[in-house]
């Protein structure tokens with residue numbers, strides 16, 4: 001296996017492992033993340049998350065997504081598209097918590 005894909009596999013495994021830990025996010029931080037969802041994510045995905053420059057972030061769309069895949073998309077973005085990585089602003093646990101909220105159909 002080439003070195004790079006080994007590294008990618010290892011970091012994927014680490015993410016999956018960290019994603020299985022219960023995310024214990026303090027209520028005040030939860031409110032901040034929902035604020036970020038509305039104002040930052042909302043600027044591209046629509047204030048009601050019904051779509052804009054980026055696709056709608058609604059529960060239907062994520063029904064078949066693993067929570068970890070959703071958290072990874074949030075953390076790392078989509079290189080080559082306007083979707084930025086949120087890793088500077090969200091921890092793994094916070095991204096996982098946000099992914100869980102999106103799968104449950106949160107509306108900021």
Ligand code: HEC
Nearest residue numbers: 037040041044053054055061073074078081082083084086
């Ligand atoms: C600067 C604009 C921009 C911002 C800000 C942004 N996104 Fe995105 N996002 C996009 C675009 C554009 C895509 C589609 C990328 C593609 O073509 O695959 C996308 C894709 C996604 C996807 C994959 C959706 C799918 O069905 O494939 C998720 C999940 C997502 N964004 C979540 C978020 C979250 C959560 C935030 C806030 C923390 C956020 N985005 C902020 C532009 C943005």
